[in-house]
Amino acid sequence: MAIVVYLETEDGNFKKSALEVSSYGRKLADETKTNLYGIAFNSSDPDKIRKYGIDKLVNIKTDHVFDARIFADLLSKNFKELGGTIFITGSSADSRFIFPVVSILLDASYATNVVDFPSGISPLVLKRSAFTNKGFVFTELKTKYKIIGILNNSYGIFESERKLEVKEYMAESQDSNLQVESIKEDEEKISIADAEIVVSGGRGLKGPENWDLVEDLAKTLGAATACSKPVSDMGWRPHSEHVGQTGKPVASNLYIAIGVSGAIQHLAGINASKCKVVINNDPEAPFFKAADYGVIGDAFEVVPKLIDGLKKFKSR
Amino acid sequence: MKILVCISSVPDTTSKINFIENETQFDKSGVQYIINPNDEFGLTRAMWLKEKQNCEVHVISVGIVDTDPILRKALAIGADQAFRVDINPMDANQVAREISDFIKNKDYKLIIAGRESIDYNGGMVPGMIATLINANYVSNCVSLEVNQSNFKATRETDGGKENISGTLPLVIGGQKGLVEEKDLIIPNMRGIMMSRKKPLTIIEAKYQTFQTDTVKYEKLPPKGAIKLVNPEKINDLIDLLHNEAKVI
Ligand SMILES: Cc1cc2nc3c(=O)[nH]c(=O)nc-3n(C[C@H](O)[C@H](O)[C@H](O)COP(=O)(O)OP(=O)(O)OC[C@H]3O[C@@H](n4cnc5c(N)ncnc54)[C@H](O)[C@@H]3O)c2cc1C
Numbered sequence: 001m002a003i004v005v006y007l008e009t010e011d012g013n014f015k016k017s018a019l020e021v022s023s024y025g026r027k028l029a030d031e032t033k034t035n036l037y038g039i040a041f042n043s044s045d046p047d048k049i050r051k052y053g054i055d056k057l058v059n060i061k062t063d064h065v066f067d068a069r070i071f072a073d074l075l076s077k078n079f080k081e082l083g084g085t086i087f088i089t090g091s092s093a094d095s096r097f098i099f100p101v102v103s104i105l106l107d108a109s110y111a112t113n114v115v116d117f118p119s120g121i122s123p124l125v126l127k128r129s130a131f132t133n134k135g136f137v138f139t140e141l142k143t144k145y146k147i148i149g150i151l152n153n154s155y156g157i158f159e160s161e162r163k164l165e166v167k168e169y170m171a172e173s174q175d176s177n178l179q180v181e182s183i184k185e186d187e188e189k190i191s192i193a194d195a196e197i198v199v200s201g202g203r204g205l206k207g208p209e210n211w212d213l214v215e216d217l218a219k220t221l222g223a224a225t226a227c228s229k230p231v232s233d234m235g236w237r238p239h240s241e242h243v244g245q246t247g248k249p250v251a252s253n254l255y256i257a258i259g260v261s262g263a264i265q266h267l268a269g270i271n272a273s274k275c276k277v278v279i280n281n282d283p284e285a286p287f288f289k290a291a292d293y294g295v296i297g298d299a300f301e302v303v304p305k306l307i308d309g310l311k312k313f314k315s316r
Numbered sequence: 317m318k319i320l321v322c323i324s325s326v327p328d329t330t331s332k333i334n335f336i337e338n339e340t341q342f343d344k345s346g347v348q349y350i351i352n353p354n355d356e357f358g359l360t361r362a363m364w365l366k367e368k369q370n371c372e373v374h375v376i377s378v379g380i381v382d383t384d385p386i387l388r389k390a391l392a393i394g395a396d397q398a399f400r401v402d403i404n405p406m407d408a409n410q411v412a413r414e415i416s417d418f419i420k421n422k423d424y425k426l427i428i429a430g431r432e433s434i435d436y437n438g439g440m441v442p443g444m445i446a447t448l449i450n451a452n453y454v455s456n457c458v459s460l461e462v463n464q465s466n467f468k469a470t471r472e473t474d475g476g477k478e479n480i481s482g483t484l485p486l487v488i489g490g491q492k493g494l495v496e497e498k499d500l501i502i503p504n505m506r507g508i509m510m511s512r513k514k515p516l517t518i519i520e521a522k523y524q525t526f527q528t529d530t531v532k533y534e535k536l537p538p539k540g541a542i543k544l545v546n547p548e549k550i551n552d553l554i555d556l557l558h559n560e561a562k563v564i
Contacts, residue, residue, distance in 0.1 A: 009477075010467025013365055027503045066478065068443065068453055093474045097455045100408075107496035109409065109527035112438050131436050138531040169547040178452065178482040185476040197563070213357040221564065239458065240472060245329050245434055246353045246492060265329045271536070275561040277553070278542075288542055293556055297547030305550045310564075313554050 003029045004037045006099075012044030016157070016194065019052050022157040024117065024150055025088045026053030032121060035080045036162075046166045053160040058082065062170060062171035065180040066094075072101035074171055079106065079145075086124070087147045088159035092193055097291060099147055108145035115154040115272070119202065132245045133271035144170060151251050151272065175176035185240070192243065195224035196253040196271070200243060202228040202266075204259020204280065204299060208236040213303045214258060220310045226250065228260050244269035259300045262287025279303065295311070317369070317464065318422070320504045321359045321395065322415055322429040322441065323377045324352040329434065335533040342533065351386050354430025358490035360369045360500055361460060362428055363394045369462075371426075372396050376418060378411045379406045381555040384516065391511035392503035398514065403521035408436075410445030415523055416538050419449050425484040426467075431491040442489035458493030462486070 005025040007018035022038060029036035038054040040046070040271050046059050058078050064070050067179070075098065079087055087108065089095045096112065103110040110312050123140050126148060130137040139267040141147075162279060185191075194197055199221065201214040211225075218225045225241060233243035245265040255273035259280060267290050270276070278291040288294050295302050327333070327347045334343040351359070365371040375390040377383045378401040401414045419427065426448075432439035439455070446453030448531040452467070458477070459470040468481045469488060503511070531549075545553040557564045 022523050068455075069447070072447075093456055093472065097443065097471070098335050100440040101447045101453070103409070103440065104412075104444050104447040109407075110440060110471040111528070112440065127534070130533075131327070131333045132437060133536075135335070136534040136537060137436070138534070140531050141527070142529060143527045176482075178480055181479045182473070183477045183479065189475070190476040229497075239493050240477075242492070249437075254557065254561070268329070269375050275557070275563045277557070290539065292540070292561065293541050293545060293553060294542050295547050295550070295553060296544050302547050302550060305547075306553065309551045313551075313558070313564075 001032070001085045002035045002037055002083045003032070003086045003100050004079050004082055006089040007038045007040040007043070007049060007057070008095060008096060009040050009043050010092060012042055014040070014043065015090075015092070015151050016034065017092060018049070019157045020152065020155055021088050021090050021150060022049060022052040022054055023160075024155045026158070026160050027117060028045030028086065028088070028121070035244065037084065041071070047164065050164040051159045051161050052157070053162055054079050055162050056162055056165040058169050060169045060171050064171065064174065065178055066175055066182070067096050067176040067178045067180070068101050070174050070176055072098045072105055073174070076102050076105040077116055078169065085145060086143070089149050090223065091149055091151050095149065097155070099149060103147055106145045107143060108147050109141040109143040109171050110147040110149065111139050111141060113311040114148050114150045117155065129272060132268040133249070134268055141152060153196070153251050153253060153274070171269065190222065190224040192224045192226055192241070192248050192250060195252050197221045197223035197253045197256070198226050198243075198250050199223045199256045199258070199268070200226035200228070200260060201231065201237075203259050210300070211237065213299065216307050217256070217303055220307050220314065228266055256289070257287055258303060260287060261285045262290055317371045317425050317462070319362045319365060319371050319373050319426045319428060320419065320424040321355065321362050321373060321375045321390070322427065323355045323359070323375050323386060324430065324433040324435075325349045325377060325379055325383045326352045326433050326435045329353070333535070333564060335535065339533045349382070349386060351389060352430050352433045353432075353434060354491045355493050356500060357494045358428035358430060358488070359390055359395065361490065361494040363501060364495070366460065368392065374399065376401070376415060378403060378405045378414050387516055388511050389503065391514045391516070392507040393501045394507065395515045396514065398516040399519055400516065401519045401521050405529070406526040407564055408440040409444060409527045412441050412448060413520060413523050415441070416445050416448035418519060419445070425486070426462055427451065427485070427487040428490055429487065431489040439489065442487050444492050446487035449485070449487070451487050452482045453487045454480050455489040457488040457490045460490070460494060462489060
């Protein structure tokens with residue numbers, strides 16, 4: 001028996017979520033008195049993970065196009081090779097692409113959107129966010145192999161240095177009938193999924209020409225930018241920024257909503273954020289019931305002042 | 317070409333979420349059920365393929381008789397036939413297995429599911445079906461073109477997009493972008509009348525064992541009161557975010 005974590009990399013570096021996944025795995029391995037193994041694709045600096053509790057890392061080298069089936073196959077094989085019983089992954093778009101496939105290949109039960117350390121280990125019971133953050137469900141995984149998909153920022157990162165052993169694994173080439181071309185957004189842009197801070201604009205900002213307010217604030221904070229659904233429906237902002245029940249989920253540490261009314265569908269999607277700030281000129285806006293901090297005022301006056309203040313704060 | 321659209325019946329987005337029986341059951345009372353929004357974008361894309369490329373569109377749902385109204389709605393929107401696997405599904409794996417079994421030996425070239433359902437947000441069903449029927453698979457699918465044997469699709473990733481092309485059969489997890497909000501079809505009277513004559517076939521469920529169990533539910537913790545900051549003293553907000561919330 002062993003716990004295995006999937007450590008996601010981007011351009012060869014471990015993502016922040018990989019550190020969280022391994023911290024979670026470490027605790028579970030300690031509680032069950034087993035080893036913690038990691039699997040990564042194309043890590044250029046495997047030693048970086050030593051601090052986060054991994055006993056052994058299998059670093060899979062592959063230049064395959066991103067075909068979910070091939071990556072899932074490689075993960076499943078190595079998981080079995082390592083004697084894994086519990087597989088832990090994050091919640092990025094890529095891992096949510098691959099792991100449903102892994103779950104079939106391993107005949108493993110799979111819980112997504114896990115927000116906490118297991119509430120029971122044998123049987124394994126997991127607290128998951130459900131109804132798009134309007135509630136929680138506790139799910140028991142009953143099969144021999146089990147997959148836990150944890151939400152970003154739900155557990156935290158804890159250091160625990162180990163004697164890391166690294167095994168390089170050259171992936172055999174496999175047939176794929178897919179051509180994949182990946183188009184990255186502007187390199188400097190922070191993705192909503194990975195962001196610790198998200199700044200979001202709603203219809204209250206009146207038009208796309210006013211979005212420099214959102215962008216300047218985001219830049220000052222090192223935040224990702226997001227928007228409400230009507231804003232993306234009207235083409236003021238790209239769909240990729242639409243957050244909420246029918247858009248992207250947000251689970252950041254800080255969510256700042258500017259000119260967003262706080263409709264139930266919007267709140268559902270962003271509720272998992274730890275701290276919510278609303279800036280709105282209508283004191284009756286429902287967002288004021290959901291936020292931790294609020295400013296009743298005109299965004300066009302408040303936000304520039306906030307940006308100024310933050311710049312001074314940052315240069316302190 | 318035949319297309320299968322997988323439809324999940326979910327609580328309306330404005331529903332209050334409550335639990336009963338000692339927090340072990342979801343309280344359905346007063347809850348309106350709708351076609352899962354992600355599935356509806358997919359269904360609409362399928363209707364366009366029907367119109368422009370002469371495809372036949374079938375819809376399927378795994379669920380008990382309560383699910384019939386949303387299947388009728390899908391028929392009113394324009395699907396040709398509906399199927400319902402008659403069981404109250406317990407987990408994604410069961411849904412995927414029932415649908416995959418249904419698909420076997422039928423010539424669906426394209427299977428459209430939603431990226432995730434807005435009730436349990438699992439996001440697993442399309443990937444599981446693709447694996448079980450050995451088809452190609454694109455999740456978070458925001459654009460899709462198909463011809464007789466090939467597809468071109470776009471997957472939204474965390475930091476951008478991916479253009480994927482390959483051969484059919486294909487399973488997608490669809491979302492907004494496949495069509496826009498304004499493209500969604502509101503059934504008209506004729507559609508509703510016709511839907512009553514279209515076949516809705518009930519299929520016996522095969523899988524009665526589950527990989528997971530729902531132990532209990534929990535409501536969100538009550539929220540503390542909001543702290544309002546005077547817009548003339550915006551530095552107070554920075555102070556609170558730094559010293560109290562510790563998020564900047
Ligand atoms: C099935 C379904 C799914 C949905 N999914 C989503 C979803 O995923 N995400 C989502 O966001 N919505 C979703 N919606 C839409 C949702 O119901 C709301 O319509 C939407 O969130 C409102 O967007 P908004 O807050 O930007 O606009 P509005 O509701 O118009 O609010 C604008 C706000 O800006 C404020 N304002 C105006 N001027 C200023 C100013 N100068 N300074 C400060 N504040 C100002 C106003 O007081 C108002 O509160 C969904 C709806 C349905 C039916």
